[in-house]
Structure formats: structure tokens, C-alpha cells
Amino acid sequence: MNRSLILKLFSIIFVLGAWEIGGRIPISFAFPTFFDSIVAFFNLILDGTMFKAYAETLKPLIVGVLISAVIGISIGVLIGLSDKIDWLISPIFIVMQAAPLAALIPLLILAYGIGLTSKVFVVCIMAMPVIVLNTASSVKSVSSSLKEMCRSFLGTKVDEIFKIILPASAPIIFAGLRLGISAGFIGAILSELKITPTGIGDIITYSRSIADYPSMYAAIFSIILLAVLFLNFLEVIELKLFKGSNTKHVND
Amino acid sequence: MKIFGYKVPLMSSLLLWGLLWEIIGRSKLTYFIPSVSEIFLTFLEIYKSDAFVQASTETAYAFFLGSFFSIIIGVPVGILMGKNKIVDDILLPWVNLFISAPLSALVPVLMILFGFGMKAIIITTFLFAVWIIVLNSRAGVMQINRSLVEMAKSFCASNIDSFFKIYFWAALPEIISGIRIGCIRAVKGVVIGQLLISIVGFGALFELYSANFLMSHFWVVIFVLFFMAFTLSEILAYIENKLAYYASNR
Amino acid sequence: MSGIVKVKNVFKNYGKVEALRDMSLDFPQGKLTSLLGPSGCGKTTLLKIIAGIIKPDSGEVLVNDQIVKGPGPDRAFVFQDFALLPWANVLRNVAFGLELRKVAISERESIAEKYIEAVGLKGFEKSYPHELSGGMKQRVGLARALSVDAKVLLLDEPFSAVDEQTRRKFQEDLLDLIKKEKKTFIFVTHSIEEAVYVSDQIAILLPRPSRVSEIIKPTNLKNKNPENIRRDPEYLDIVDKIWFSLKTYVE
Numbered sequence: 001m002n003r004s005l006i007l008k009l010f011s012i013i014f015v016l017g018a019w020e021i022g023g024r025i026p027i028s029f030a031f032p033t034f035f036d037s038i039v040a041f042f043n044l045i046l047d048g049t050m051f052k053a054y055a056e057t058l059k060p061l062i063v064g065v066l067i068s069a070v071i072g073i074s075i076g077v078l079i080g081l082s083d084k085i086d087w088l089i090s091p092i093f094i095v096m097q098a099a100p101l102a103a104l105i106p107l108l109i110l111a112y113g114i115g116l117t118s119k120v121f122v123v124c125i126m127a128m129p130v131i132v133l134n135t136a137s138s139v140k141s142v143s144s145s146l147k148e149m150c151r152s153f154l155g156t157k158v159d160e161i162f163k164i165i166l167p168a169s170a171p172i173i174f175a176g177l178r179l180g181i182s183a184g185f186i187g188a189i190l191s192e193l194k195i196t197p198t199g200i201g202d203i204i205t206y207s208r209s210i211a212d213y214p215s216m217y218a219a220i221f222s223i224i225l226l227a228v229l230f231l232n233f234l235e236v237i238e239l240k241l242f243k244g245s246n247t248k249h250v251n252d
Numbered sequence: 253m254k255i256f257g258y259k260v261p262l263m264s265s266l267l268l269w270g271l272l273w274e275i276i277g278r279s280k281l282t283y284f285i286p287s288v289s290e291i292f293l294t295f296l297e298i299y300k301s302d303a304f305v306q307a308s309t310e311t312a313y314a315f316f317l318g319s320f321f322s323i324i325i326g327v328p329v330g331i332l333m334g335k336n337k338i339v340d341d342i343l344l345p346w347v348n349l350f351i352s353a354p355l356s357a358l359v360p361v362l363m364i365l366f367g368f369g370m371k372a373i374i375i376t377t378f379l380f381a382v383w384i385i386v387l388n389s390r391a392g393v394m395q396i397n398r399s400l401v402e403m404a405k406s407f408c409a410s411n412i413d414s415f416f417k418i419y420f421w422a423a424l425p426e427i428i429s430g431i432r433i434g435c436i437r438a439v440k441g442v443v444i445g446q447l448l449i450s451i452v453g454f455g456a457l458f459e460l461y462s463a464n465f466l467m468s469h470f471w472v473v474i475f476v477l478f479f480m481a482f483t484l485s486e487i488l489a490y491i492e493n494k495l496a497y498y499a500s501n502r
Numbered sequence: 503m504s505g506i507v508k509v510k511n512v513f514k515n516y517g518k519v520e521a522l523r524d525m526s527l528d529f530p531q532g533k534l535t536s537l538l539g540p541s542g543c544g545k546t547t548l549l550k551i552i553a554g555i556i557k558p559d560s561g562e563v564l565v566n567d568q569i570v571k572g573p574g575p576d577r578a579f580v581f582q583d584f585a586l587l588p589w590a591n592v593l594r595n596v597a598f599g600l601e602l603r604k605v606a607i608s609e610r611e612s613i614a615e616k617y618i619e620a621v622g623l624k625g626f627e628k629s630y631p632h633e634l635s636g637g638m639k640q641r642v643g644l645a646r647a648l649s650v651d652a653k654v655l656l657l658d659e660p661f662s663a664v665d666e667q668t669r670r671k672f673q674e675d676l677l678d679l680i681k682k683e684k685k686t687f688i689f690v691t692h693s694i695e696e697a698v699y700v701s702d703q704i705a706i707l708l709p710r711p712s713r714v715s716e717i718i719k720p721t722n723l724k725n726k727n728p729e730n731i732r733r734d735p736e737y738l739d740i741v742d743k744i745w746f747s748l749k750t751y752v753e
Contacts, residue, residue: 007341098485100443149585153599
């Protein structure tokens, strides 16, 4: 076992241990011990609540991400290919990127009520800007030498888009998707905590209201675990698929 | 892009969109989109009001405090991680964890631990910003050109001199870039915190306006927030450019 | 007749910069003509105009008495920075020109394999560009250009991105290639020795304004043994003469 691995394990044990101790002191009546939370976590899994909850939560997330991906990448490609579209549309996404989009959630609730639609909307507005901007910037920076080469060998504009521009931009588009999913996740959780209590957000708010803190922490822990595992999984795929190309500066 | 040969300035299409908005607003197409002029008039009405001023101050206060702590804690920790493998091994898994985690999920915990007020929001802001600052500071230190280090040694530079004359400047562009992204995240943190806690700052105003369907007021708040975020981002980008003219791979 | 290239009164400006002014030049069929000159004399611009990748502001280029309106099957280009698809292996890269011409996959792969062998890369068909050296990458680019069987081959400083030893080997291989393939070669370079070594005729281009200052035809070098050319008196004389006239244009 090399030193780095030992240190990592040590640090995890240290933090979990501190959690456990903190719960026993207790730091606050609302701070359960690590073990209590883990027990609650497994209870939620075993009685099926966890799965039902995630089925609810993941619905707007998956739908929202799919919509954002399809529309976002298409818009990004159009922006990358056309100066005029770039001038017209980029500023909107640039502003959206820097802005706290969560502020729009109350508005969406007013406009679309508290159902699936508004939750999907929330996921979309959180995920799209980063997807669009990354796609656009990678399409724009495709090596002009490659494009010239394609034309010199009689490639048509269609050939240029599908055989050169899209494959060349794929690494950054994928990275943008990954960031988009991460942002969409935040949107999904926010919409659950704020809009309607369903899914995992409901477990959090409900447990809190009945002072079942271990369950609340367990639910939060599960969200974080899921998000981290999934996003790291995507990173691994990204590295495997695109080794040999250099993913330069990816916009956050 | 060019029209009739004249270069059109960046972001000028926003004027076009603003015009479109005005038209839609005036035509009363939907209740939710009042015209830009109406929003502006409402802004003039309320920006002096107590509620608005208080909300703005509370938001600004939370934002600046949260960002401040994330910088003075994040930068040194990141630098330490970059220089020291042991510290890096211990801390990196946690930093990576928190960077990919949906931090909004943690807000309920913060609420019950720290109450429903300013403290929780400041901590939320801090948490949103600090991780990327740590990572970028670490990266800035790690990418310092080996030759510079060797050059310093060959001229018998003292540790203090090496740090202040060489390492600090070599790592600075990346650190500043991290601070910029961190501040933008801090804005998101301050807003999300207020949304979920809803008793302070703009969160309270949102509740008030939506309960009373005051659309114009609502949009005023949103515009103000967006405008602040965007201006902040541009200022930071400007500073970053000025300071980092020597950064190669930008 | 195939492969005769004529450039007539070509002008090309980039904003205020005049890249080519009233450029006229003929490239005899089946021979290798070099465009030699210091940077900024428009030689790459001229080459890309002949290839049809860039359009001239005025003037025309004729290939086999047909006016050039864009890229065509009669011309193939070898790029200075190789322009290989990083996500495709050598086989697909070499076959890419044929792929764009909608040639069936089995046919284009067998043609590609033939040329991969011809440039000495047999065994590397499944390798990827990032696994190859600079010299190997350029050979892929060359094989790709040869595969489409164009009558005119345009090479843009093809050996400038490789090391000196590889470059010398390439120059010798090029002489070999010219003997085998009966094509018209147009070759851009800024190396005097290289131009004199490989060319049937050398067009010396000077900048500001861009013009042909003279055309040199080394007479006897082609008949000599490639190993001995670099010490041949005629070779050395021509190299010196060209250097002398170009010296004043070095920045």
C-alpha cells in the first residue's frame, strides 16, 4: 500500500470519526452521529423509500438534461459556425453563465406552478448556458488547418461539420455536458427543496420537520454520494474516450 | 461581426433583445413579462425604500464576508496543498468531493446548525466559493516552471526571496482566475442561500413579491442581482487580464 | 495534356497587406518547381490559391487550360502542420481524401494500404497520429495526397516541421518519388539547399511587392547520384548565387 493511499484512508477515517464524536458530544441537538446516520441511510434503502424518492427526483433531472443537451449542443454548434448567430445569441448565455440563475426559480414557480414542468425548466436554465458556451467555443477553435485540409480534398460543408468539426470538438462538448449535468443536479435539488416536496427533497424536509435528523442527514449524504460517484464516472469515461486529444481550458 | 463593413460591438445584441422585451411587455402578451420601461420605473420607485436597501445591504454583506473568508482560507490552503504532498494527499479527496457535490443539498443542514439567518448564508457563500479557489491556487503552484525553481536555486535565493519574487508571481494568474470563478460562485451561493432560507435579504423580498404577484417588483430584484453579478464578473475579468498579461496559456 | 499550371496576373490582399501583386508564373508539366523566398513573399498564399483553398482578388489560375474555381480532383495538397485527424488511425487518415470523394470503403482502404507501404509506413496502419513522430506524420500526409491520384501535387514547406536528419532523408526520398510518379510538383520552401537539391526549376520570390525575381534551372543535377549532389560544384554555385541575391531580404 503506498503512502498516498494510506493518507487518503486516514483522512476519511479521521473526518468520519470526528463526525461520530461530534454527534456524541453533541455539538447540537440537530447533529446526529455518523453511525446513526448510516443506520438511517440503510433503513431508507431497505424499505424502498430511497428508490422511490430518487425515481421522483431523477425524472426532471434526466428530462431536463436531455433537453438541455440536444438544444444546447445544437445552439452551440450554430453559434460556433455563424458570426451573425454568435453576435445575436452568445450574450444571452454569457449573462446567464455569470448570473445567479437560481433567482429565477420563484418566477418559474409563479409562471408554471409546482409540477414537473417547472422543475424541468429549472434544470434546463441551470444546465444550458455551460453546455452552449463550451460547445460554441470548441467549435470556433477547431484548427483551421484541418478545415482547409477537408476542403482541399473536396469535402463539402456537410463533410466539414460531421467529419471534422464535430469529432474535433467532442472532448470539450463532453466536458461541457458533464458540467451541465452537475449544474442540472443542483437545479433538481433546489426545485425539490423549494417547489414541491417530492422525491429526495421531500425526505429532507419531512425528516427535518419531525426532527428525524439521522434520516435527513442520510438523505443528504445519499445525494452527495450519488452526484460525486456519477460525475467521477463521467470523468473516467471522458478520459478513456478522448485520450490523445488535449482538453484545453474548459469554461466553468 | 460586421454590418455594412462596420464592426458591431460585443454584447450589443442585448439591446435588440431589450427592445423585443419592451414590445412583448407593452403588448401585455403574458402577465409575467412586464415591459422594460415599467420595470425601470418600478426600480426608481423602490430602490430607496427601506426594504430594498436593507435587502441589498444584507446581500452585499453576506457576499463580501463569504468571499473574503473563502479567499483568505482558500488561497493559503491551496498553496500548501500544491507545495506539500502529504497535505495534498489528505485534503484533495475532500476538495474533489465538495466540488462535484450539489452544495445546495447541504443548505438544510446549515440551516438547522446555524439558524435561519445571516450566519448560515455567509457560510453557504463561503462553501460555494472556497473549493474552486483552493483547486486553482493549488494548480497555480504546481504549474510553476521547473526552470524557474532551478534558476532561483542557482542564484542562491533565500526562501523568502524565492517566494515573493518568483513563486508568488508565477502562480498568481491561476490564483486570480480561481478567485474570479470563486466570486461568481459566491454570488450563486448568496442567492441560493437566501432562496432557501427566505427570511433575510432578497430571499425575503422574493417571498413578499411572489405572494402578492408584484411582477415588476420581482423583475427589478432579478435585474439588480443579474446586473451585480455580471458587473462583478467583468471587473474581475478585467483585473485578471491586467495582472496576468504574462500568463502564457490563456 | 495534363498537369500544366499557369498563374496569370494574380493579386491578393489581406486588409492593407499586399500578399501578391500581379503574379504570373508557369509550372511545366511533370516537373518539380520550387517557390523559394524569405517569409512574407506570398509563396504559401500562391500555393493555396493554386490549390483553390483561397480565392485571388483578381487574376486567374489555369490547370490544363481550365480556370481554377475551387479545390479539384486534379490537385492535392500536403500541409506544413500535417493536418491529420487526431481521432483517426493512419489507415483512415490516408484514405480520407478518397472517403470525401465517396469511394467505397474496401477500395479506398486497399489504395491507402498501397501508399502507406510506398511511403515506408507499413505496419503502422492502426496507429494514431499522437503515437507517431513528426517525420512519420508528414509521410501520412504525403500518402494521403498521393492516394487521390491528382495530376498536380502541392507541398507547403512539407519538411520544415521535422528534424534535420529526417529532412535530408525526405529530400532523397522525394527525388525517388518524382522519378516514379509522373506528376507536376509545386513545392514551397525557404531553404535554399533544399530547393536546389530537389527542383527542376526554382522560382525565386521576393517580398514587398511580391514578385518573381528570377527562375533558375539547374541543368545537370538530376542525372547525378543523389548521394553526390550536395558536393557537386554546380549545386554549390547555384546555392551561393541564390543566397547572395536573397541576403538583403533577410529581416
